[in-house]
Amino acid sequence: MTQAHAADVVMLEARGVNTWYPNGHHALRNVDLTVHQGEVVVIMGPSGSGKSTFLRTFNGLEDFQTGSIIIDGINIGDDLRQRDAIRREVGMVFQQFNLFPHLTVLDNLTLAPVLVRGRAKTQVERQALELLERVGIHEQAHKYPGQLSGGQQQRVAIARSLCMEPRLMLFDEPTSALDPEMVQEVLQVMQELAAGGMTMVVVTHEVRFARQVADRVVLMADGEVLEIAAPEQFFSNPQHPRSQQFLSQIN
Amino acid sequence: MRARIPWWRHRRVLPWLIQAAAALLVLLVISALISNLVVNLSAAGLLLSWRWLGTPAGFDLGETLLPYGAGDPYWLALLSGLLNSLRVIAAALVGATALGTAVGLASFSRNALLRSLARVYVEVIRNCPLLMQLLFWYFVVFLGLPDGASALHLPGVVLAKSGLHLGPAALVDGVWRAPIRLSLEFTALLWALVVYSGAFIAEVVRGGVQAVPPGQWEAARSLGLRPRDSLARIVLPQALRVIVPGLNNQYIALAKNSSLAVAVGYGDLYSVAETTLNQTGRAIEVVLIVLGSYLLIDLAISALMNGLNRLVQLHER
Amino acid sequence: MSSSRHQQLPPQEQLSALETLRLACFANPLDGLISLALISAVLAAAWQLLRWALLQAQWGVIAANSTLLALGRYPEPQRWRLWLLLWLLSTVAGLSWGLLRRQSWPRNDLLATAVLTGLTLWAPAAVAQPLAVQAHWWGLTAWLLLLRSSAGAMAARVPPPVLQCWALLWPVVYVSGMGLIAGGLGLVRVPSPLWGGLLLTLIEACFAMLLCLPLGLALALGRSSGLPLLRMGAVAYIEFIRGAPLITLLFLGQNILGFLLPGGLSPDRIWRAAWVLTVFASAYVAEALRAGLAAIPRGQVEAARSLGLNTAQTLSHVVLPQAIKVALPALVGQFISLLQDTTLLSLIGLMELLGTARTVLANPEFLGRNAEVYVVLALLFWCCCAALGLGSRALEVRLNRQRSVAVR
Numbered sequence: 018m019t020q021a022h023a024a025d026v027v028m029l030e031a032r033g034v035n036t037w038y039p040n041g042h043h044a045l046r047n048v049d050l051t052v053h054q055g056e057v058v059v060i061m062g063p064s065g066s067g068k069s070t071f072l073r074t075f076n077g078l079e080d081f082q083t084g085s086i087i088i089d090g091i092n093i094g095d096d097l098r099q100r101d102a103i104r105r106e107v108g109m110v111f112q113q114f115n116l117f118p119h120l121t122v123l124d125n126l127t128l129a130p131v132l133v134r135g136r137a138k139t140q141v142e143r144q145a146l147e148l149l150e151r152v153g154i155h156e157q158a159h160k161y162p163g164q165l166s167g168g169q170q171q172r173v174a175i176a177r178s179l180c181m182e183p184r185l186m187l188f189d190e191p192t193s194a195l196d197p198e199m200v201q202e203v204l205q206v207m208q209e210l211a212a213g214g215m216t217m218v219v220v221t222h223e224v225r226f227a228r229q230v231a232d233r234v235v236l237m238a239d240g241e242v243l244e245i246a247a248p249e250q251f252f253s254n255p256q257h258p259r260s261q262q263f264l265s266q267i268n
Numbered sequence: 269m270r271a272r273i274p275w276w277r278h279r280r281v282l283p284w285l286i287q288a289a290a291a292l293l294v295l296l297v298i299s300a301l302i303s304n305l306v307v308n309l310s311a312a313g314l315l316l317s318w319r320w321l322g323t324p325a326g327f328d329l330g331e332t333l334l335p336y337g338a339g340d341p342y343w344l345a346l347l348s349g350l351l352n353s354l355r356v357i358a359a360a361l362v363g364a365t366a367l368g369t370a371v372g373l374a375s376f377s378r379n380a381l382l383r384s385l386a387r388v389y390v391e392v393i394r395n396c397p398l399l400m401q402l403l404f405w406y407f408v409v410f411l412g413l414p415d416g417a418s419a420l421h422l423p424g425v426v427l428a429k430s431g432l433h434l435g436p437a438a439l440v441d442g443v444w445r446a447p448i449r450l451s452l453e454f455t456a457l458l459w460a461l462v463v464y465s466g467a468f469i470a471e472v473v474r475g476g477v478q479a480v481p482p483g484q485w486e487a488a489r490s491l492g493l494r495p496r497d498s499l500a501r502i503v504l505p506q507a508l509r510v511i512v513p514g515l516n517n518q519y520i521a522l523a524k525n526s527s528l529a530v531a532v533g534y535g536d537l538y539s540v541a542e543t544t545l546n547q548t549g550r551a552i553e554v555v556l557i558v559l560g561s562y563l564l565i566d567l568a569i570s571a572l573m574n575g576l577n578r579l580v581q582l583h584e585r
Numbered sequence: 586m587s588s589s590r591h592q593q594l595p596p597q598e599q600l601s602a603l604e605t606l607r608l609a610c611f612a613n614p615l616d617g618l619i620s621l622a623l624i625s626a627v628l629a630a631a632w633q634l635l636r637w638a639l640l641q642a643q644w645g646v647i648a649a650n651s652t653l654l655a656l657g658r659y660p661e662p663q664r665w666r667l668w669l670l671l672w673l674l675s676t677v678a679g680l681s682w683g684l685l686r687r688q689s690w691p692r693n694d695l696l697a698t699a700v701l702t703g704l705t706l707w708a709p710a711a712v713a714q715p716l717a718v719q720a721h722w723w724g725l726t727a728w729l730l731l732l733r734s735s736a737g738a739m740a741a742r743v744p745p746p747v748l749q750c751w752a753l754l755w756p757v758v759y760v761s762g763m764g765l766i767a768g769g770l771g772l773v774r775v776p777s778p779l780w781g782g783l784l785l786t787l788i789e790a791c792f793a794m795l796l797c798l799p800l801g802l803a804l805a806l807g808r809s810s811g812l813p814l815l816r817m818g819a820v821a822y823i824e825f826i827r828g829a830p831l832i833t834l835l836f837l838g839q840n841i842l843g844f845l846l847p848g849g850l851s852p853d854r855i856w857r858a859a860w861v862l863t864v865f866a867s868a869y870v871a872e873a874l875r876a877g878l879a880a881i882p883r884g885q886v887e888a889a890r891s892l893g894l895n896t897a898q899t900l901s902h903v904v905l906p907q908a909i910k911v912a913l914p915a916l917v918g919q920f921i922s923l924l925q926d927t928t929l930l931s932l933i934g935l936m937e938l939l940g941t942a943r944t945v946l947a948n949p950e951f952l953g954r955n956a957e958v959y960v961v962l963a964l965l966f967w968c969c970c971a972a973l974g975l976g977s978r979a980l981e982v983r984l985n986r987q988r989s990v991a992v993r
Contacts, residue, residue, distance in 0.1 A: 400966065
């Protein structure tokens, strides 16, 4: 399901990123990645390979010491205002959903647009209801997150990010905490999102999703990017020995 | 392309600036306070000095462990006060632990009457101020005790208006004589502390036992252990892991609460310090001595309980 | 314990009351023996207490000193201001109660209403107040209950922002109440040494309760901050305060604060003590709040930050609403201790409730009436503390209805 990228505009460019944890562990080793507008990139790799860390550097949840990351023309540096600007433009979906349990589903969606973008509450609510309809849970708008199933919560979390109208969406293992029967409903929403032209970087173990939706697959191990390839090539004919090893382990 | 980032937006600079500003503010306030202190103290002729500690105190203490009289210096008076504090704290720790454990376990009794009595005791005691309880015990109960032949006596223990007599006691000319006599003030304070802290310790014990997963009870039962044995051998050792840190807090609270002794005229550290201050006007020095002593007592209790905690936690592995 | 079979069948056959009692207290001979011993001990104690309360106790000491115990030496001509304050308090309390419970009247509320009504009808008469004063109290209680039910009925139509900011009303009530008590602005001034009894206890306790919250919050944030200097500062403060007995801090406040501040700036004795109470309570409140903050999963902050909320917004809209909910029982526990701790002010010579009681007992006219006075004081404190506990449980139930603490 490859598609033409809108004039090959670069949405995310990471160059020579190095991260050391406070305990001295070298978590990211000189990683590079370029993501074009409208592209879906899936990052795979064994646990502890640094893929989540890499994803979290894209909106400043994780620090990096050397290298550069430019998102939509904004450089993630030491300037706090630019960090805030990037976080407004980049949506993130977490493994544990991280919905705000003290707010209703609707308030979860409207909180950030009202506070951060200063938009009128009624207008945001209308948009939020539309988004909830799109992910198929508008009946639950006035419930609290604790009253929803895991799959429903994750769809709310996706809608919450979308409500900020992000230019780039990051997914950090969005289906890993779900019961098996709920995985599909979340992947369905993500697939529709991709079809709508959203730029996405997804860390996941879902091979079928990667095959069907990804434009490119990235394999990471031990903090390094070892292979970047189109999914059909990656899954049928992996080049790097670690890729072959990884694929044989998950199949 | 790397424009200079203004400091109020710089991710690495800002935290240090905030800390520097906070530190500066605190230092400014402290130095202002100290300079005021120096100005005011020198105006009053009370600049920091410890020489007064060696001068005779001139007041007597009702009961002391060390030989002490009114002619002895202040430092000996304060030391006697500290020892009096330690004496009542140590005794109350033992008593409150025993009472608290008993009441805490009683709240798991099969006997509904015992359970509800434990509950009532805890609720009544925790919702009344300790100072008031202490005054009640001393003025109403202990000062209301009979003396002489009608005193409460059990073998080895005599409780009379003249105090608590331990050991073989004999009535000589209407006055009780025994190897150990504890003053009524000490006894009342000890009793009030035991009853008050016992309620809090009971809650700690109850919480600790409740924190043990019910599966442990069931496993013990299914092995054929009697309820008493499952409690003593299976549940309590695990509950201790939760109980010991809670006990630490209660013990420190008890040590601090012992300073209410001044209300019944027992010569503990604080009451000696108050008298000392009133006589010498040496506010700073006296407050430093008192705060430092309590800090040491707290640290000693914490060290002891941490040691115990390590011992208890080891069982986990 | 409960197997699936248990759930299919309706559980046990109905036990007779006698059978239930037998199982609860006389399951085996030892149990029966313990029960019998306890019953006889409790009955004996109750009998002694009743005999004392009805036959021996001389309750005249309470009636003769009820105004002194309540107000200290607050001048007679100015007491209408305290009545006005009571009307204000019963208005705000009635409205708060109604907004909290809405239209439901749970068992605890009915109980509280019954106790309140009983107290209003009985207590003023019992301390031999004139009929006019008694009627005044009846009016206050009726007004409170009227507002409780009407606010409960209207609560659904009150806009949420009003409810969210409702708690901010209490500081306003405190400040206006202090204005009424102290005078100024055209009212005759009543100097602070004339405040006393329960009035002073409440002035001190409420001052500390209101101020220790923001202070404690700042300390808790400092202690859980990532900036090492702030964290160390907060830890030093909290540990110093928690290591010292309150009486020594009060002593320090009375004897050293005057030396620490430039001449003439030192507040008078009552406010010095109030500040010490605040400083003391804030360290404990900080620990309660820190436990609440620690209970909030990191993911909540990360989610808020990745939505673009800044630190302050994350704190006020995401972290604190959840943390305060977790910390609420511990916070109320601290407030209860704080109320009890005000009794220590009597040891530094302030005439709060216990201090006033001790002057009454020192009066030769009432010598030996210790038991009567202390029992009444104990009941008073017990009721206040129990009411605080009940109120906090009601608030907890209300907050938990939103099923609202993050699951780790």
